[in-house]
Amino acid sequence: MIKDLPPNTVERLSLYRRRLLNYPNEDKLYIHSHKLAHLLKINPAHIRRDLMLIGFTGDVHKGYNIQNLIDKIGKAIDCKHTQKVAFIGIGDLGRAVADHFNQKETKLKIAATFRTSKPPKTQFQEVTCYHISDMKKVLIKENIELVVLAVPRSYAKAISGEIIRTKVKGILNFTSVHLNVPDRIFVEDYDVIAKLEKLSFFTNTA
Amino acid sequence: MIKDLPPNTVERLSLYRRRLLNYPNEDKLYIHSHKLAHLLKINPAHIRRDLMLIGFTGDVHKGYNIQNLIDKIGKAIDCKHTQKVAFIGIGDLGRAVADHFNQKETKLKIAATFRTSKPPKTQFQEVTCYHISDMKKVLIKENIELVVLAVPRSYAKAISGEIIRTKVKGILNFTSVHLNVPDRIFVEDYDVIAKLEKLSFFTNTA
DNA sequence: TTCTTGCTGTTAATCAATTCACAATTGCTT
DNA sequence: AAGCAATTGTGAATTGATTAACAGCAAGAA
Structure with a gap:
């Protein structure tokens, strides 16, 4: 769990994760910032910035690894116990x-x-x-x-x-x-x- | 109805009005910015600024006339028809x-x-x-x-x-x-x- | 190999919301 | 009449959120 995340970032991280959990698994393992931004109707820079804040880094060509991102968001905003x-x-x-x-x-x-x-x-x-x-x-x-x-x-x-x-x-x-x-x-x-x-x-x- | 009010101001005006409608009528005809601010747990300057935006002006000693304020808020944010x-x-x-x-x-x-x-x-x-x-x-x-x-x-x-x-x-x-x-x-x-x-x-x- | 393309990570710029701080005002007190 | 006290109205400062802009990189094409 990360300290000092802006409230709006926490909310958005929750949205990112939920959207990704529902993302058609097909063969897609990665997603680009602009693709996710499009799904959520927000600005791609916003996503990159939010992920920067939780120290998640993507691949310059493939984009963000979906499962890793889901996990990282969990580490950033979930508390340890239920x-x-x-x-x-x-x-x-x-x-x-x-x-x-x-x-x-x-x-x-x-x-x-x-x-x-x-x-x-x-x-x-x-x-x-x-x-x-x-x-x-x-x-x-x-x-x-x-x-x-x-x-x-x-x-x-x-x-x-x-x-x-x-x-x-x-x-x-x-x-x-x-x-x-x-x-x-x-x-x-x-x-x-x-x-x-x-x-x-x-x-x-x- | 006033154009160009910031979204948050519109929301707060709605809150001001509702709070005032429930305000114990007693003999009180006027209310000060800090009193209303206290009831709503917000900053008094916020209220003064919001009222400035809708062109409502108070009395430097008595504060804001409650009924007039309620009416003015209506003029500012309500649409004409129901x-x-x-x-x-x-x-x-x-x-x-x-x-x-x-x-x-x-x-x-x-x-x-x-x-x-x-x-x-x-x-x-x-x-x-x-x-x-x-x-x-x-x-x-x-x-x-x-x-x-x-x-x-x-x-x-x-x-x-x-x-x-x-x-x-x-x-x-x-x-x-x-x-x-x-x-x-x-x-x-x-x-x-x-x-x-x-x-x-x-x-x-x- | 070299060029092109398109992406991330990040800094800078912009925009919006909030709060501070104080001049101006005026009733009240002495 | 003069000074005090309290309040509004508002410019300035601050804080926070969002968006733009681009350097740096690396895959793939030529």
Whole structure:
């Protein structure tokens, strides 16, 4: 794991890897920066720069060895142990994401989902779905470190109050409520409403 | 509606307004930049600069008039007519967002939701939930211009292929698939997997 | 062998976003 | 009336992200 990678680079490395994992294996062992850039619709220089930052070097003619690159990205951004993730109050989106995390190459594992309503305890694939009232207990017992939080506003405060009493270290926060958590917890906010209003703005001016 | 606002400013203006709408009305008619900044955990200069960009000016002692500011933000970022939004394949998250759009102050209206599975046609609040197979028809009939797309990978291509044959102008894309759409459609990607891997990275180094 | 081609690695340039810092203003206090 | 205190509006500085540009290299063609 490399220190001091820019946040956006970390995100892109994740994208590179995922794209490469799905890359038709055919006989292709290598890929050029501009080819990968084209697949991801980004600038080739960006890729070369990102790979430079993690010290991965390609062949001047053949390009980048795909398997080695996948491995190197893992070394750069994955943590050593597997981290468990929980989805709190997010139905279909979790489902849309889940398949990837059942692949071999990932250090993240979806360990539980929670709902504020309905099913008190059901299975979804191999992931158990609990009622929200069991959240704290399960987060602790399962040693979950990352959560995706997408519950209605009215729940947000109480739930985040419980989360800080667990071992959770990171929250992807889709509630439009600003969470009051200690510094040891890393929060990434995403405000759907603001994004929609931005979308509205740029579809009417641009 | 103002041209040439930076994207991030547009997003923040949306956040400012929403925060102000929920601001305890008490007797407070005015708010200072640092007070609002504190509520949103951002830098006060940021707020002053954003408001400068939309030509809103405050009182050197009282601060910003809340109602006027709300109105001005509307003039700056809202489009004139109401725009309709659809949620495609996103259950709870849509629910978590929906309440806001039933407020008076918004130009966006959730007009439909679609599911890839289960309920062929049910109601959620006043919003009808259709089966995905009716999507194109409904998008056209309802004149929907914005969609939030969060279906499993395997559906993404086919669905985006249908979307481009409607009047949709903007897509908030939560599928990790790069959509191939013409330039007239504004796409904002959000890759949950990449965000989670970033979260994992920064909870293990920082 | 020598030339051409096309790629990587990397520095430099550009562009965008954020924050600093302070002049100007004006109510309030004395 | 004069000085203090607090706030806005904004130019300048800083930080960060992206893109351009090209030297250096090596395979393959001539």
